[in-house]
Amino acid sequence: MKKSKVCILTGITAGALLLTGCRETPDSVIVKQKGEKAIEKYEEEKTDTSSGEASRNIREKLSVPETFSEDITAEDGKIIIHTDAAVEQPDTTGFSTVEVKAVPLTQEFMDTITNGLFPEKKMYEPEYYYGMTKEYYQNKINEVRALMAQDSAESESGEALTQEDLQQMLEEYEAAYAEAPKSLEKKETAPLLTENGTGDPRFSGVAEDENGRPYSYFVKASADEPVSVQVKYLGDTENASDQALWSDYTPASQYVPEELGTEEKIKSAVGISYEEAKKTADEKAASIGISDMSADAWDYAICRDIERSDEVIKTGFVFYYTRKIDGCPVTYTSAIGGGLEDMDSTIEPWTYEHLSIVISKEGLEELSYGSPYELGEVQVENVKLLDFEEIAQIYSQMMQYKLSGELEGGYIKSCKVNVNRVTLGYSRIYSPTQDNRSGVLVPVWDFFGNYERTLNEGEGPADKDTERYNSLLTINAVDGTVIDRGLGY
Template sequence: MKRFTAILLSIFTLFALTACQPTPEAAVVVQKDTDRMVEQAANMENGQTLSDLSIPEGRYVLDNETAGGRLKIHVDTKVRKPDVDSIPIRKAAITVFTQEQVTGIFNYLFPDEKPINQSYIRETKADIEKQIVLLRQRLEDKSYLNNGQTEDEMLALIAAAEERYKTAPETLPAPAASDGTMTLYEGQATDENGISIAGETSRFYLLSASFDGYTRGISVSTAFSASLRDLESANHKSGVLSYWDNSTPAYTTKGMLRTDGSSLPEAAQGKLTISYDEAKALCDGFFAAARMDGDFGVGAAFIVDDKGTGLVDGRWENGKYIEGLKNPAQNYAWQFYYARMADNIPIMLNTIAGGSTGSEFQISWNYEYICFTVDNNGIASVHWMSPIAVGDVVQENAVLKSFPEIMGVFEKMVRVQYEPMLNTRYPDGNIEINVDDIELCLMRVREPNGDGTTGLLVPAWVFYGHNIATHSTGEQSFDFSGGIAYRWPQAPIVLFAINAIDGSVINFTWGY
């Protein structure tokens, strides 16, 4: 159940990433005028066609040091662009998982015996009676004041509990087999005593805790505001789908090896018996079951194991890292990160479960994230967050900045983005930026004058790779974004993104 708890926690967690950075034309990133950008993309005087971008053959290599050698920037990669004649600009919007999609996925993952549908938000008359007694006690002794509540709020909570009591069952119904139908659950956040907290409400679709013998489960949460405009409930706007199999090993990203499936490392031979193509076919079948086949492609694939390259986690002592015991991994799996496609063009690959949270005045809109883990027994886990709806074309053939112009922006602005971190986060340390993939793809940006739920898919140059921060103690942090960092490298993250139309930096946090 530990893994399931972590999955549920991840559903309701948001991640903040890099801070707002200046562009070459302005002191700070401002919300782009998307109408003007679309007009610019239509004028041939503003750039080049896709075939005339002066993209170098072979590998692009760059090595820079700034800030007295404390910031090192390495680029060594082929430059990728989509195999199309032109790149359009399309509309995009927040969307959620439909019942038709969920039913198809549910039946694909559970073709035979159906799991039991366990409700997580349920109470009997006896449960509510206890709450009413405690609420009245708090009202009488005025202990509610310690929580910043008012007498009127307490009276409202008591009235609401009494109303729920009228329709609550005497006993909980016996669990029944699920058919994949999503159910609307309405609940209210409670404190450590089970007492409802004024103003802290939650409402969401949850097909969850569906187990066969408490082993496998699927959870789907969607937006709980019909209008999608209630900023108070912004944290739960995006759809989240999770599937897990607790009978599988706990695979780790430590030591994950990027692969194209052409070969296996010696340690995995004889242990990972399902082939790359067979594992990928299972993932593709997942989308086909949701009637979304052809809409997605593998953006990156890895081999993971249950020990992390044979090392039990070490520890830090007095600023030095002590390696753990070297025990060989017993189980291996394929891990696939998928990207949505539009017009045969991949949309930016997000390998972090989050990506664009917006401000306190905006509806939350994370970048889409899709990750499968497949081992010898089949699909071990699926995590799919923040699906988007690809809309109409607003510009058929976007005019783009040349690749040399884009790299000029990168060389200047990557310093602006990372040098301040040397003073704020690592005053006595250094940062190393390693770019190992540059891709021209589509990236979603917000429409600043909209309601926060719509945006545009625009051509963008995305720089993937890793960052390494070395502290003064010698301790290292990897792939940090905002307040999040890791003790070992993860899948390549988005280090930098540049709008291919106007050369402006796309802020990964705010989404413009």
């Protein structure tokens, strides 16, 4: 599950870093050459095997503290950086850099997904499964005519509707009524990829599991995602609908009702234990042939009905899977990558490999799988990493630089970030202008937390981010360059 699709244009956000503009770039080792040329300069760590140095844990080698605390105030108090974070790193003696390539979408790949999730292969065409009947549109026509008879009318979102608005709605519903069937009869289809007008393979259908539970099943390839698999439970067969939206649980969100406003409340409402849900999610991942990814990140999840004013209709767990290289994980962040630097860019971007699975007490609710990697050769074994002290200096300088850039637009009055978690893991980087379907897994430091922005008068309300897996800054652990999570390099 993803909270949002790929941002095609990255901007000045808490997760993006722009090294352009009128500000002076920091004069330090922070700003270095990036891309393929920089990767070629990576060096192997030279260790004295006779002294036992090679077996030392990486925390000891890099002088990594258990916690990292720091407070910075800049720009006359307009910028505050509060860091009080646990520092996490895998139990390993070193990292390597590993080449990866994009797995292409083939019929064989799709068959593995189909056979794993829907072994009985009961597939139906969507428009004949949960399309709208004449009865549905007649009810809508009656509702609009009732509104036209009133002195004033409002939409479900509270916006005023004029008679012209209502007349247009009436004509649209009447036209749809004329085309709609009296009743729906399921029409079978084969789970086979076909090409659309651009030549990209895809399949769209409704799949029923062994219990007759219907799922929308959408498989495709596109410019930014070489493979995308979306599976979503539609509800009871008689009332199947694709108008439900799952998202991470955020207590402060406007979409979370008071009865779910604390972790204790949603934990009680879910109706299934973490252990049970995790077991089911792992079984689904294994069924589609995934054995080298694990769900080290998770959250509670809520499902809203977007046709009924975002009413919360269900709760569950969401598990985020990432792969591990010799026990060292690819760090999960909420950024999906695949962004473009500007609107005029002609490159085809590449999103990160991602797998998320939503489980409720009823079973599988949603599965999203995209951009899987094919591991290639180890490029540099036991690559030489910077000491944590150097990384901490880069973090302090670049976080200030980034936040000062946010103040330049004239909209933001002040900005505070709270960093509560620091991790060392892998991330994929690539050079899209040279090869947009191959890259390298490199070790990176991620600084997780949230931000609080106060806007200047007239620019809107204060803005506060509480996202759990938002990496505010990502630093290449090999050369200290800053990686833009939104772009992927």
